Every structure is written in C-alpha cells, then in structure tokens.
Amino acid sequence: MNRLEIDALLDDPGTRILVCCGSGGVGKTTTAAALGLRAAERGRDVVVLTIDPARRLAQSMGLTELDNTPRRVVDVDETKGGSLHAMMLDMKRTFDEIVEQHADPERAQQILDNPFYQSLSAGFAGTQEYMAMEKLGQLHATGEWDLIVVDTPPSRSALDFLDAPQRLGSFLDGRLIRILSAPAKVGGRGALKFLSAGMGMMTGALSKVVGTHLLTDIQTFVAALDTTFGGFRKRADATYKLLQARGTSFLVVAAPEKDALREAAYFVDRLGTERMPLAGLVLNRVHATSAGRLSAERSLAAAESLTERADDLDDPGDGESADDAPRPADLRLVAGLLTLHAERLRMIDREERTRTRFTSIHPEVRVTEVPALPGDVHDLAGLRVIGESLGSG
Amino acid sequence: MPPPRAERAAPSRRAAAVTTWPAGARTTDGDADWEGVRLHVVSGKGGTGKTTVAAALALALATGGRRTLLVEVEGRQGIAQLFDCPHLPYEDRRIAVAPGGGEVYALAIDPEEALLEYLDMFYHLGRAGKGLKKLGAIDFATTIAPGLRDVLLTGKACESARRRVQGAFAYDAVVMDAPPTGRIARFLNVNTEVAGLARFGPIHTQAEAVMGVIRSAQTAVHLVTLLEEMPVQETVDGVAELRASGLPTGGVVINMARPPLQAEDESDTGRRLTPELLEAGLLAGGIKPTRPLVAALLGEADEHASRIELESTGRALVRGLDLPVYELPLLADGMDLGGLYRLAEALREQGMA
Numbered sequence: 001m002n003r004l005e006i007d008a009l010l011d012d013p014g015t016r017i018l019v020c021c022g023s024g025g026v027g028k029t030t031t032a033a034a035l036g037l038r039a040a041e042r043g044r045d046v047v048v049l050t051i052d053p054a055r056r057l058a059q060s061m062g063l064t065e066l067d068n069t070p071r072r073v074v075d076v077d078e079t080k081g082g083s084l085h086a087m088m089l090d091m092k093r094t095f096d097e098i099v100e101q102h103a104d105p106e107r108a109q110q111i112l113d114n115p116f117y118q119s120l121s122a123g124f125a126g127t128q129e130y131m132a133m134e135k136l137g138q139l140h141a142t143g144e145w146d147l148i149v150v151d152t153p154p155s156r157s158a159l160d161f162l163d164a165p166q167r168l169g170s171f172l173d174g175r176l177i178r179i180l181s182a183p184a185k186v187g188g189r190g191a192l193k194f195l196s197a198g199m200g201m202m203t204g205a206l207s208k209v210v211g212t213h214l215l216t217d218i219q220t221f222v223a224a225l226d227t228t229f230g231g232f233r234k235r236a237d238a239t240y241k242l243l244q245a246r247g248t249s250f251l252v253v254a255a256p257e258k259d260a261l262r263e264a265a266y267f268v269d270r271l272g273t274e275r276m277p278l279a280g281l282v283l284n285r286v287h288a289t290s291a292g293r294l295s296a297e298r299s300l301a302a303a304e305s306l307t308e309r310a311d312d313l314d315d316p317g318d319g320e321s322a323d324d325a326p327r328p329a330d331l332r333l334v335a336g337l338l339t340l341h342a343e344r345l346r347m348i349d350r351e352e353r354t355r356t357r358f359t360s361i362h363p364e365v366r367v368t369e370v371p372a373l374p375g376d377v378h379d380l381a382g383l384r385v386i387g388e389s390l391g392s393g
Numbered sequence: 394m395p396p397p398r399a400e401r402a403a404p405s406r407r408a409a410a411v412t413t414w415p416a417g418a419r420t421t422d423g424d425a426d427w428e429g430v431r432l433h434v435v436s437g438k439g440g441t442g443k444t445t446v447a448a449a450l451a452l453a454l455a456t457g458g459r460r461t462l463l464v465e466v467e468g469r470q471g472i473a474q475l476f477d478c479p480h481l482p483y484e485d486r487r488i489a490v491a492p493g494g495g496e497v498y499a500l501a502i503d504p505e506e507a508l509l510e511y512l513d514m515f516y517h518l519g520r521a522g523k524g525l526k527k528l529g530a531i532d533f534a535t536t537i538a539p540g541l542r543d544v545l546l547t548g549k550a551c552e553s554a555r556r557r558v559q560g561a562f563a564y565d566a567v568v569m570d571a572p573p574t575g576r577i578a579r580f581l582n583v584n585t586e587v588a589g590l591a592r593f594g595p596i597h598t599q600a601e602a603v604m605g606v607i608r609s610a611q612t613a614v615h616l617v618t619l620l621e622e623m624p625v626q627e628t629v630d631g632v633a634e635l636r637a638s639g640l641p642t643g644g645v646v647i648n649m650a651r652p653p654l655q656a657e658d659e660s661d662t663g664r665r666l667t668p669e670l671l672e673a674g675l676l677a678g679g680i681k682p683t684r685p686l687v688a689a690l691l692g693e694a695d696e697h698a699s700r701i702e703l704e705s706t707g708r709a710l711v712r713g714l715d716l717p718v719y720e721l722p723l724l725a726d727g728m729d730l731g732g733l734y735r736l737a738e739a740l741r742e743q744g745m746a
C-alpha cells in the first residue's frame with residue numbers, strides 16, 4: 001500500500017488549502033479538525049472551516065455560537081509558533097454578506113427581503129456547498145492564515161461538493177429561468193412558440209401549486225442579481241477555480257465499507273478529470289486487533305465448548321464443584337469475549353477485502369489509516385489521538 | 394386533527410422486548426404494534442440505515458402472505474442496490490418474496506414522471522408534456538419549487554397506499570424510504586402549505602387528501618438511529634419537530650447495536666473480567682493463555698465495554714422519547730440479502746410488524 005505522509009503534507013509550506021471530502025458520516029469534520037490541530041501544533045497558523053460539527057466537538061473548540069467568524073481555539077500547544085482558529089459555517093449569513101458586499105444598501109435590502117432569495121439562501125440544494133466555497137475564498141483572500149483546512153457539507157455524495165456550486169450557478173443563469181422570469185420577451189419569438197405555450201401551461205400549473213408570487217419573486221431576484229454580480233455563474237466559476245489553485249489539495253475520507261469506498265473511487269476519478277490534486281485517502285474507523293493469531297474458528301469453537309461447560313455446571317445433578325473451578329457465569333463471560341473476538345476478526349477481514357478492492361483499482365492513491373476509537377471524538381485530546389494516527393497511519 | 398397517539402407510547406410488552414438481548418420472541422401473530430397503519434415513513438440521519446430498515450420493514454410486513462410496496466423518493470436507486478436487482482423503473486415491480494408467501498413490490502418514484510402524470514390528470518397535457526420534459530422544463534420546475542417535488546412524491550406514495558383493486562387495497566402496507574430527519578417534517582407537511590395556497594380546485598382537493606392520509610393514524614413516521622452522539626441528537630430533535638408539526642410519530646429503530654458481553658444478568662455486571670479469570674477460561678476452552686493474548690483480549694473487552702457504555706447513554710435518551718423502540722444488531726459480515734431477512738425477522742420478533 002502506498003502510504004500517505006500526512007505530516008510531510010502539513011509541514012510543507014506550499015500546502016495552503018486542504019479540503020476534506022467524502023460521503024456522509026465517514027468522519028470528514030473530525031478529520032478536518034484533527035488535521036488543523038495537528039498542523040497548528042506543528043507550527044502552522046491554521047484556520048479550520050467546519051460545517052456541521054457534533055455539538056460537543058464544537059464546544060471543545062470554543063465554537064459555541066454560529067457567528068461565521070474564526071475564533072481562536074484555546075488549549076492548543078503553541079510552542080512551535082503555530083496557532084489554531086476555527087469557525088462554523090453559517091450558510092445564510094455568508095450568502096447575506098455576499099449580497100451586502102456587492103450591492104448598495106437599498107438594493108441589498110431588496111434582495112434580502114425577496115422570498116425566493118430567502119428560500120434559496122436557507123436551504124436550496126447546493127447552497128451549502130457553494131457557501132462553503134465562498135467562505136473558503138474569503139478566508140483565503142484575507143491572507144491571514146498559512147493553512148486553511150476545509151470540511152465539506154454532509155451530502156450523500158462527495159461529488160456534490162464539486163457539482164453543487166456550478167449547478168446552482170447555471171441554474172440561476174440558465175436559459176429557462178430567464179425565459180420564465182421574462183415571459184413577455186419570449187412571446188415574440190417564433191422558434192419558441194411551442195415553448196411559450198408549454199411554459200404558459202407550466203407557469204399556470206406552477207403558480208397554482210407554489211403560489212402566484214413565486215415567479216414574480218424570481219424575476220425580481222434574477223434582475224437584482226444581474227445588476228449586482230453581472231451573473232451568478234461567473235462568480236461560481238471563479239470560486240471553483242480556487243480549488244484548482246496551487247497549494248490546494250484534497251483528502252478523501254472514507255470508512256472501510258463498500259458504499260463509502262465506491263464513493264471515494266468516484267471522487268478520485270473526478271478529481272483526475274478536473275485536474276485537482278489528490279493528496280490521498282484517509283481510511284477512517286478501521287478495526288484492528290493484536291490477538292490476530294487466535295483465529296475466528298478456534299475462538300468460536302472454544303466459546304462453544306465453554307458455553308456447554310457452563311450449561312453442564314448449571315445442572316444441579318452434577319453436585320458440588322471444586323472451589324477453584326471457574327464459575328458458569330465466568331465461563332460464559334469468556335465465551336462472550338471469544339465470540340466478540342471472532343466477530344471482530346470477521347469485520348477486519350471484510351474491511352481488508354474492501355480496501356484491497358479499492359487499492360487494486362487505484363494503486364496510485366496514497367492511504368493513511370485511522371482506527372475506530374471506542375467512543376466519539378469530542379475534545380482536543382481525542383482530536384490529538386486521531387491526528388497522531390493520521391500522521392503515523 | 395391527528396388523533397391522540399398516546400396509547401401507542403411504549404406499553405409493557407414493547408418495553409420488555411428491548412430490555413433483553415436478543416429481544417424476547419413475540420408469541421402471538423397478527424398482534425403487531427402498527428396494525429392499521431397503511432403508510433410507514435422511515436426517516437433518520439443520513440447513513441444510519443433508512444433504506445435498509447425500510448426494506449426490512451417491508452419484508453417483515455409482507456410476511457405470511459401479505460403484499461407490501463417499498464417506495465423510494467430520492468432517485469438514488471438504493472432499493473435496487475440493496476436487493477441487487479436492475480435499475481427500478483417508475484412502476485411497481487415485485488422484488489422479493491417474504492417468508493410465508495408474502496410479496497414485496499418496489500417503486501422508485503421519479504418526480505418528473507410523477508409531475509407529468511399529475512399535470513395530465515388535472516390539465517390533460519397529453520403530448521405537450523413530453524415536450525416539456527425534453528426541454529428540461531420539468532426538472533427546472535421541480536428545482537425552483539422544491540415544494541412541488543415533495544407534493545408529487547408524497548402524493549404518489551399516498552395514492553399507492555390508498556389504491557384499490559376490485560374494492561380491496563392493492564397493498565397491505567406501503568413503506569417509504571424517506572428523506573433524512575432534517576427535512577422530514579417539511580417534506581411531509583408540504584401539502585398543508587399547498588392546500589393553503591390553492592384554496593380550491595383539483596390541486597387543493599388532492600393536497601387535502603394527501604394530508605388526510607399523512608396526518609392520520611394510517612401513517613407512522615419511524616426514525617432510524619445509531620447509538621452515537623449525532624444520530625441520537627438528531628432523533629431527539631426530529632421527534633420534537635414531528636410532534637410540534639402534528640405528524641404521527643412511529644417507533645425508533647436503533648440500528649447496528651452491539652450486544653453486551655454479559656447478556657441480561659444486570660446484577661452481575663459488577664464482576665470484572667480479570668486476567669486470572671480470562672486465563673482460567675481460555676485454558677478451560679483449550680486455548681493456551683499466553684500473556685500477549687490475554688492482554689490483547691482484555692483490551693478488546695475494555696473497548697467493547699466503553700462502547701456499550703456509550704451506547705447505553707444513547708439508548709437512555711432514545712427511551713426517554715416515550716415511543717416504541719426496536720433494536721437491530723450490527724451484522725458483522727456486512728449487509729446482504731440474507732442479512733436483510735434476518736433484520737426483518739428481528740423486527741417481527743419485536744412486534745414492529
């Protein structure tokens with residue numbers, strides 16, 4: 001296996017942006033935070049942009065409110081001259097700020113009050129991804145940090161992070177939205193007659209379903225956007241370019257499971273076609289054992305015989321047992337432990353097969369492994385443990 | 394008005410079913426917890442097992458000669474993947490046979506197709522609809538108005554639940570692999586908004602009919618969770634939101650739970666597994682208790698114990714919700730069709746179906 005040297009990556013001053021991608025629940029947020037902490041304690045000035053940290057993890061980093069600005073994390077070892085800042089993304093606020101920056105106060109207010117803008121900024125598919133990129137762009141532009149670690153939204157597919165902003169951009173700049181929001185213009189063009197007839201029906205049906213105001217709202221919104229940004233797609237494209245900039249690397253996080261690794265493989269392919277540099281794969285929550293020499297089969301056989309023994313001892317017909325003989329409850333306890341061990345081995349075996357399948361398709365991808373800890377990761381100590389494994393894994 | 398659901402809150406049989414491991418077997422048949430529910434909505438945090446649990450529930454409900462429909466609404470072909478069958482069309486397809494001769498059908502609801510069906514029903518669009526589809530107008534329409542999409546998806550699911558063939562219901566139950574907890578209340582309530590917007594006409598009638606099903610005792614919204622911090626928190630928040638918006642809460646399915654080392658006998662948990670005890674046990678089992686082996690196994694026992702402790706914290710929070718709770722074990726070999734049938738069986742034993 002091709003090993004991913006995390007510490008070399010973190011120590012390299014040329015590494016300016018690290019993006020942690022992966023499908024939902026695999027540990028992107030945890031990995032991003034752990035990388036940030038490790039880099040800071042190795043001497044870099046780091047900011048971590050987290051998206052949806054677990055409550056206790058956020059608290060441990062001092063992120064008690066969603067105020068959209070980086071906060072310095074205390075209790076970080078700064079002896080090597082580094083520091084750690086962290087922030088939680090507030091997507092609505094980020095969107096509002098963009099509007100406020102680019103429009104005069106009156107027009108900004110007009111946009112902010114627009115009901116279509118409100119539903120767009122609060123939860124349109126892709127807004128969160130796009131705002132994460134926007135925020136990354138802003139953090140980068142300040143030049144205050146020499147390393148930015150970015151977590152990505154909890155989407156089902158890692159690809160969403162790359163696709164959503166452009167989808168949002170081309171949607172807002174798309175032909176249909178323009179036609180829909182300016183139906184008068186369309187009516188005159190012969191080629192679009194059918195379209196406009198269809199559109200008439202569509203808008204009719206639509207306004208019945210979603211309310212008559214929606215289309216007007218969209219129309220005003222698109223017009224306002226045009227005058228402020230000169231087109232949304234252009235902006236989305238520019239933001240996207242940042243991901244191709246020098247100093248940006250991607251880390252794909254995956255659990256050693258079929259679905260997660262399939263997603264990871266798609267993502268790796270995609271990075272290739274987009275010419276975005278992949279640093280490597282973080283295989284998170286890997287199971288291990290140091291009692292590998294006791295096989296699952298022997299373990300189970302022993303468990304079975306111990307259970308039988310315990311059942312025999314339970315049998316009152318057996319009479320008194322010697323004082324030093326194991327008690328039935330104890331035998332069962334050991335049998336339980338042996339069964340557990342056998343299951344762990346089976347799981348390790350399955351994880352290994354899944355990983356091998358991935359590495360044989362993508363032998364070039366560097367990998368680091370992080371063990372599955374028995375508990376959640378919810379404080380700096382836990383993040384250090386994860387960071388340590390990332391570095392040595 | 395939704396009827397009071399209080400009578401569903403964890404009667405003793407259910408409580409008993411989850412305190413022991415494995416759950417106590419259900420003795421009587423036809424005495425399931427959700428008798429009378431026609432639409433089972435399965436939600437939960439992403440990745441907790443919504444698709445898996447929905448499929449297992451559809452199998453469980455079909456057991457013994459019944460017919461169920463498993464519907465998918467997110468266009469991800471998760472059901473096809475799970476059952477290892479080709480891409481599902483927008484059409485009911487039989488995908489599995491349940492124990493005792495039941496049948497499970499599946500339907501992947503495609504919002505575009507559903508919109509065409511819908512427009513056709515109300516506006517007789519005919520071939521113009523196909524043209525709209527080609528132009529991407531339908532995709533567009535469902536994109537600018539996510540509510541419209543949800544109206545179509547919930548509408549189709551309710552229609553399936555209410556469909557009759559020669560007087561009898563086409564399906565004994567419909568199980569929906571629904572959007573995640575964060576979106577579920579809005580998703581299910583979308584028709585309330587619509588019914589309010591369109592004050593009369595066919596769409597109003599349709600939206601009312603859909604809400605009539607969703608907010609009634611014919612529907613139950615089940616949440617799947619893992620015994621981990623974030624999913625449990627999301628479940629607690631989700632139940633509060635469902636209750637606040639008057640949607641019928643169902644049960645909580647704890648998925649991928651680990652059995653404690655020491656089953657049942659809570660009084661004995663004080664006894665710790667000492668190195669001496671383990672050595673004696675291994676010897677008795679015919680395994681040579683070398684020092685590294687004993688240390689490694691004790692390490693595994695410790696790890697398991699802390700995991701169990703963490704899980705019991707989560708379990709207590711879930712129990713506090715005052716809803717029926719079901720538990721499904723983590724399948725160490727991963728999911729396959731056999732595993733799915735085992736999960737279905739476990740749901741039946743615990744009375745969910």
Ligand SMILES: Nc1ncnc2c1ncn2[C@@H]1O[C@H](COP(=O)(O)OP(=O)(O)OP(=O)(O)O)[C@@H](O)[C@H]1O
Pocket residue numbers: 156257259437438439440441442443444445446471573648649721722723724725727728736
């Ligand atoms: N009881 C179980 N034992 C072992 N593995 C399981 C179990 N339940 C689910 N899984 C596995 O966990 C993963 C996630 O399950 P599933 O796809 O059902 O979740 P989901 O909630 O539908 O996810 P999404 O939010 O992406 O739709 C799958 O790989 C599935 O096979």
Ligand SMILES: Nc1ncnc2c1ncn2[C@@H]1O[C@H](COP(=O)(O)OP(=O)(O)O)[C@@H](O)[C@H]1O
Pocket residue numbers: 022023024025026027028029030031052053054154284285286370371372373374375376377378386621622623
């Ligand atoms: N290696 C690990 N061992 C144990 N728990 C982990 C590990 N990595 C992540 N977790 C836990 O898994 C949960 C989900 O992780 P998170 O980083 O929020 O995932 P994502 O951001 O990819 O959705 C969190 O509760 C976290 O503490």
Ligand SMILES: [Mg+2]
Pocket residue numbers: 028029030051052053151152153154
């Ligand atoms: Mg996250």
Ligand SMILES: [Mg+2]
Pocket residue numbers: 443444445471570
């Ligand atoms: Mg799913």
